[in-house]
Amino acid sequence: MVDGEPPLPALPVPETFPFPYPQPYEIQLDLMRTVFRAIEERKIAILMCFQVESPTGTGKSLTLLTSTLSWLAANRRRLDQAAEDSLRLRLTADDPDDPPWVIEHALKSRLTDLRAAQEVQRTRLAEAREKERQRRKKATGAFRGAKRVKVDHDTVVGAGDKGDEEFMPEDTAGGDGTGVDTESEGGNLSKEVRALMAKYESGRPKMIEVEKEDDVPKIYYTSRTHTQLRQLTAELLKTSFPAKIDSNDRPSMSRTTSTIPDAAKEEEEGVSLVPLASRRQLCINPKVQALGKKSGDERMNEACLDMQKSGSGGRCDFLPKKDDEAGMLDMRDAVLVSVSDIVALGKETCVCPYYATRRAVRQSQLVTLPYNLLLQKNAREALDIDLTDQIIVIDEAHNLIDTLISIHSTILTASHISQATSQLTQYLARFRTRLKPVHALWIRQTLSVLSGLERICTAFATESSKDKGKAGGEMLDTIQLMSRLGGSNDQVNLLEMVKYLRESKLARKVSGFAEKTAEEVAKKGKTVSNSAVKHASIAAFHQVEAFLLSLTDARDDGRIILSTEDRGGKPTVTMKYMLLNPAERFKEVVESARCVILAGGTMEPISDFMLQLFPSIPRDRFSTLSCSHVIPKHNLLTQVVPMGPRKMDFEFKFANRGDEQLLAELGAVIGSTIGLVPDGVVVFLPSYAFLDKVKAVWGKSGLLERLSQKKQIFYEPQTSSEVDQTLRDYAHAITSTSTSTSSPISSATTPLKSTTKGALLFAVVGGKLSEGINFSDNLGRCVIMVGLPFANMGSVELKERMKYVEGLPGAGKDAAREMYENLCMRAVNQSIGRAIRHANDYATILLVDKRYATHRIRSKLPKWIGEDVQVPQDFAGVAKGIAAFFREKRERGLR
Structure with missing residues (x-):
């Protein structure tokens, strides 16, 4: 809006909602009204609402979906009207002497231009919707460029397929050549969010660019498990919000149309849902899946990234090249137009669901994701998630404090340190003459820190054996831990070290080299390859990197606990970084979002939430509701x-x-x-x-x-x-x-x-x-x-x-x-x-x-x-x- 424009009119709370059942409970109506009001007033809503299912299947999740999606629809109509009013005001201000009919003619012309710009996206999605109808009719792939891929299920991409060059540290930060970021790197900065009204403020039509799409107003809906999120998808299908794809169906949305020509069509085409998840849930490459089952998620992530580069044992058959993305874009559009089984769709069209869903996020109105992808800053940045002015729904929120503490805590065992030290020593010996001086310097400094951590573990084990009371644990802050490292480690800049580790991708390089070495030894018959041992070996250096990253983020709200735990039948010294202040990590979510909704059946007492999550937020920004039970x-x-x-x-x-x-x-x-x-x-x-x-x-x-x-x-x-x-x-x-x-x-x-x-x-x-x-x-x-x-x-x-x-x-x-x-x-x-x-x-x-x-x-x-x-x-x-x-x-x- 330009200076001097009136603020957007407030949306009145509806008396009724498009609930899919004829008679919602009164507590469900109270809940929907509270949610709608909280979003409109930009509040934090704490909803103590247990499951309120009826024999027909209505429930808490369905109530939350109905209220949040109703606000999105009403807000869209408000913004459309505001855009038209803004444009009329600007035309009047530019030429105050023009008669009304001239202004209306100019307005109509501009709105026609705007409609043309919007039609680009609408046409693309309409084509995708028609392909989806045909696909469901014929049960065959109807995607441009889609082909059946023959995959050798017995062949697993391993480190042994690489040349030694693949293990050299990378010199600069950046992408992996695919045009898509990955959560394992997590160092990319979020793009600056485009103003919601920017497309209306421009007097000329804009073509929608694939890489720079508007981030539409949306709901990020998060819960603890993927099972709970899949249940949410089933609840959404009960409502009138998603588009109907059946061949004879037209979308059943009933909405008040805007005065912008055909602006209601986007709403009539239905709400799009994008499920974000890890490779474990979404990968369809049998080779990578086999590695995940055999060696764990970390190896699965590494294999996926390796297969995005030609010459590294074969590019992934399900990931189109950057210069030929037709299949990926079609898959993205299919995700947007249909609430369906993403994995099954990916297998049928031979396009990776993991990356397709990430490409669809910006244009989706509803995104589901597990806690860790929303609550960790690195994960949000890697997924290019910008929470600015968006709606956040956190279901089962009674877990929120403990979840924030858990996902920002890291455990490092003496065994991890020993394995990582051994791997890095062998790596340095193998590549010493080929490493650039800067890499050799940082690797030696990293080895020095690892040696210091080993000494701390050894000393603690000795002291605990003498003093049984100390075996329960010892608490340190980051400064105390660094002072115990000894040597010249007090001069190490941990921030710079972690930055180097991330940019050089040293953990991937070292673990890949270690796996190759282990496989070569096993082939010579000198040892038996054990998948569990191999997985632990691969994960060791990644654990070290995660622990050092935690230390750089510790400030005054983190502690390191030294303790002895029984692991595998023998006592092992562990170092655990424990977050004490979850409010600081949640603060960015709260400050960015338009509204944060915490919903759960066991939220009471809420004093913990107020004290530990929202200590500095004015109490008038909160909206709370405690439902009574539906049973007599x-x-x-x-x-x-x-x-x-x-x-x-x-x-x-x-x-x-x-x-x-x-x-x-x-x-x-x-x-x-x-x-x-x-x-x-x-x-x-x-x-x-x-x-x-x-x-x-x-x-x-x-x-x-x-x-x-x-x-x-x-x-x-x-x-x-x-x-x-x-x-x-x-x-x-x-x-x-x-x-x-x-x-x-x-x-x-x-x-x-x-x-x-x-x-x-x-x-x-x-x-x-x-x-x-x-x-x-x-x-x-x-x-x-x-x-x-x-x-x-x-x-x-x-x-x-x-x-x-x-x-x-x-x-x-x-x-x-x-x-x-x-x-x-x-x-x-x-x-x-x-x-x-x-x-x-x-x-x-x-x-x-x-x-x-x-x-x-x-x-x-x-x-x-x-x-x-x-x-x-x-x-x-x-x-x-x-x-x-x-x-x-x-x-x-x-x-």
Whole structure:
């Protein structure tokens, strides 16, 4: 806008939204209005909204999508109108004496020019949409230049395919010759964002350039896992926002048109979604995939980058050359016009989905990505993500503080240091005579730093063996660590060293050379190539580089923890850089974005977020909403179990968890409960170690066998690959018995007569089943929370974090204690929230620990639970409450 123009008119909050179901819950309407208002007013929204699914499938994600996309559509119409008004104002100001009809004629001419410029992009996408229709009809590739590629699946690109020149350090920073940046380099600067109204301010039409496209207003939607993001895609398809591609369909968008000719067409063509992910999720090259499975993600990234250069063992068949990008651009357009399986589309068209999605980001209205790609500055720069004036939605945001701390923390083991030192020494010996002086100098300095780190680890190992108290850990800041390196390392400029490592790509060169050397030795029969060992070797120097990078970013809000950990059966010294101040890393996101939305079911208490993430932001910039639950109160029974049937108090402190009498009392509670509850029961325990102890004690006493006679028993696996199968077996055990047996529960103390009825699942708080898994309906008629999963107070890391929080401006005298309790209760709330998932669901929750009866702990439970918690005097009262609860459900005919 030019000087003197009025500000854009405020968008009124709609009374209704284009929700795909006829009658959203009132809390969903409240949520959509709050989100819309927060975006319009440029606020930070903290939304405490648990899953609000109904039997028809509506939910939190769908509500967030509807409200944010509704604002985007309304804002687009506002900007179109503002652009026309701005142009009319400018024409009037340029020639104030012109009659109105002359101004209107000039305005129409300019708008026609503008339409011509917009038509370039619209036509291109229309062609892509038509190709997508034809592709779906014929199930064949319809892309310009697309061809079937024959790939030798048995051939793996390895370091042995390279000449030694490939291992020489690079002299300057920059790209890899492909015209696309990579997150493994991460050093590129973000391009200056173009003003949203720039195309309207120009009096002449502009041709859209492939490399300089406008970054349209969009939503960046991030969550913890790719599975959760894929679920979001399914939710989007339920709405009217994405375009319909079926051959006989026209886009079903219903929007108010702008006065700019045909400006509504872009909206009618639908919202585009681009899923950003790593090569692990998106790569379709079998050679690179094989390397990833065999040697890990780091080797996968290196192989991909190597295959982008001709003469390095073969260019990737799925990545078009820079001077012939027709296939890549067509794939980008296909991503923009269709919400579809990107990987399947890439395989069919033989074009890399990993790079195609990155090319599509700037023109997309909705981008999904995992936490680390949004929250790390280097990752955003590598992906050319500019958050300026964009909408950020962070789902499952109860993890945000811990996630920021985790992704900005780095662990370096003594083994990593030793391997990296050995690799770099061999590398220097091999290329000494061919290295330029500047490379030789930096490599020697890097070796000197590595030697210093080795000395620190050796000294700590010696001291810990003498002083057992020190084995728990020692805390250093960056200055203290550098002073211990010895030699001339106090003169080393870490900033310059890290800059050199990144620009020369030395980690890639050294690890590639090390892999080649190992393969040559293996071929001579001198050793056996072990993929796990090889992966560790490749990752070693990359870990060193990441650790040194953390040290350069430490300032006063990072610490280095020296400790001894059991790795592979033997003690190993580790150095961990730990971030203490997540607010500083999140600050850039908050300051750039138009609106940041933090949504989660267990956000309360929000005091941690205010203190640790937003200490300097005025409180009037926040908008908060705490939803009540959609279920009627009689569908939930929450009871504290302060003691067992034998009157033994329950207090599962860390020191008590091995008490076999206490475990026997817990077993009696579970045994009685599962006899009163139909279908599925989920028991959450504080840790995997506690789960192992329970299994050992109950197995020895015969209790597990007795429990298995009532319900089939399952345990949470410790490996992710086994989780889905465990859940399928658990669900099958419930559905098979619930359909074959229907004997009612006759009284509060009479167990079920059938051999087994339903299933019993033991899970771990903070484990794989405590988040993202819904135990709705008969999968979770009872959730039993055993103890309070407090973190280990003896942890050096936790102590330092609590000390840091205490010293923050505005922190009260109990800030550290609050943080400690909140960490625990957030995990508890996340676990017990797995049960009730929609309005017609019902369940009982048992909180097995007398500390849950205290006001301080109960006040930290979700409001929809904490307001109606019952505390019976003994277990007989608990059992009576459970029996009455399910009797009432049977009498109402509920299943």
